[in-house]
Amino acid sequence: MHTDAVGIDGMAIWTGKLKLDLADTYAPAQDTDPAKYTKGLGLYASSLPDVHEDIVTMGANAAHRLLRRKGVSPDEIGRIDVATESAFDRSKPASTYVAGCLEQVFEGDFRHANKGERKFACISGTQSLDDAFNWIRAGRSRGRKALVITTDTAFYERNDPGEATQGAGAIAMLVDRNPDVVAFGTHQGHGSADETDFLKPNQQYPSVDGTRSMQVYLARIQEALEDLDAAGADLHPDAHALFLFHTPFPGMVGKAAVLGYNHGVRGTEVGSGLVDRIGPQPRPTAFDDEDAYLDALKTYTGKLMETPHYEEWYERTIAPTLGLSRHVGNWYTGSVHLARASGLQAAAEAGRNLADERMLVASYGSGAQAEIHAETVQPGWDEEISQLTIDEQLAARYDLSFEEYEAIHDAHNHNRETPLSPQTTPEGEFVFDGWGGMGERTYAYVE
Numbered sequence: 001m002h003t004d005a006v007g008i009d010g011m012a013i014w015t016g017k018l019k020l021d022l023a024d025t026y027a028p029a030q031d032t033d034p035a036k037y038t039k040g041l042g043l044y045a046s047s048l049p050d051v052h053e054d055i056v057t058m059g060a061n062a063a064h065r066l067l068r069r070k071g072v073s074p075d076e077i078g079r080i081d082v083a084t085e086s087a088f089d090r091s092k093p094a095s096t097y098v099a100g101c102l103e104q105v106f107e108g109d110f111r112h113a114n115k116g117e118r119k120f121a122c123i124s125g126t127q128s129l130d131d132a133f134n135w136i137r138a139g140r141s142r143g144r145k146a147l148v149i150t151t152d153t154a155f156y157e158r159n160d161p162g163e164a165t166q167g168a169g170a171i172a173m174l175v176d177r178n179p180d181v182v183a184f185g186t187h188q189g190h191g192s193a194d195e196t197d198f199l200k201p202n203q204q205y206p207s208v209d210g211t212r213s214m215q216v217y218l219a220r221i222q223e224a225l226e227d228l229d230a231a232g233a234d235l236h237p238d239a240h241a242l243f244l245f246h247t248p249f250p251g252m253v254g255k256a257a258v259l260g261y262n263h264g265v266r267g268t269e270v271g272s273g274l275v276d277r278i279g280p281q282p283r284p285t286a287f288d289d290e291d292a293y294l295d296a297l298k299t300y301t302g303k304l305m306e307t308p309h310y311e312e313w314y315e316r317t318i319a320p321t322l323g324l325s326r327h328v329g330n331w332y333t334g335s336v337h338l339a340r341a342s343g344l345q346a347a348a349e350a351g352r353n354l355a356d357e358r359m360l361v362a363s364y365g366s367g368a369q370a371e372i373h374a375e376t377v378q379p380g381w382d383e384e385i386s387q388l389t390i391d392e393q394l395a396a397r398y399d400l401s402f403e404e405y406e407a408i409h410d411a412h413n414h415n416r417e418t419p420l421s422p423q424t425t426p427e428g429e430f431v432f433d434g435w436g437g438m439g440e441r442t443y444a445y446v447e
């Protein structure tokens, strides 16, 4: 029994019901080598929302599935936090819409649940889990559970370099004492700075400096590693069964993983072996200009990634966390939580016993902040993970032609009135079905 443990007791995933194949459909239309997406970014497809889907329907559908499966009723939920960077209202939080949807299908209501919406780019899902953990640990929950939902429609402007990394989906997570999936550790490391790498100043599509956003991601992760180290956490790569990162696209994680590994082996036997094998890491002070330093760092990193210990560590600890992302794209707030689901699902399929093993979770949000914490996998995790129906959902997506993709992108553009028929037939799910008298979006449950 882990009586003090607080963490994720169950999760459910809802993918947008449409698929854009990057190699077969997007690359030819862009006149681009498909390998840029499949090998360079590490992505095969994006999940996109059908016309009746949005952040509320996807979040409510994931939550509905989770609460039904866990047999949880509305009066057992003490808070509902929705994390999103795709909000369509500057005042009314998406969690009120989600609760309204759920109240259409459950007995009882969420009248006494504290509801909110969290914003800090892709890191706000992790911040919502933090809030839930603190609420329970502070003794304010009265035995009730927290429902945390990440939900995003990650559209970019047409022909923006980010277009290839789009995605749409939601993850609902139940946070409770004695959790069945993972328990959160108390140590945290943060790296945070005022940056303008990616933002949406009152606009639907992001303004992005893609190259800068990758540099900022790595800088904040490095700071968070140092902060977590200072907090006394064990960061040795061999101390963790999985290391999850925010995954805007798998190629980004390939770059971040090296930082995590390099930091973790510093001052250890593995670190000394590394110096013997490939020499010490270049230091900026040893170079006259920054370009020469960056070139030397790239060469060093390339050599490190080819060492047998790194390759074995990457295959065991990082690669399993990327499987789902490759087929759905960037789910913004959900991306690091999808990495958790992916890593645990792959571990279960490989017959690994992860009970009581530790994982490191590195979250990141542009603007910019990174946070890293440890989690301990709980006995019973594999039973929970076996209930995810994500593979079936991915297989059932409607595969868009490029012309259909263009029409869907237009249909979701807030500045256009582009009526379009859905590509899929809703069944047993919430749908967006129109507008109310005060400009609110309205939702119905389709049996």
Ligand code: COA
Binding pocket: 033, 034, 035, 036, 037, 039, 040, 041, 161, 162, 163, 164, 165, 208, 209, 210, 211, 213, 214, 217, 248, 249, 251, 252, 366
């Ligand atoms: N075969 C194999 N790899 C290829 C390739 C090919 N034919 N063509 C390109 N690549 C590789 C590139 O070398 C590069 O890899 P590297 O970074 O390891 O060198 C990768 O594919 C991407 O190519 P690039 O030309 O840099 O892509 P881009 O300029 O179109 O945009 C992003 C890439 C990430 C900047 C863009 O997708 C973006 O803006 N995304 C949104 C912001 C984001 O996700 N930021 C991440 C931090 S949150």
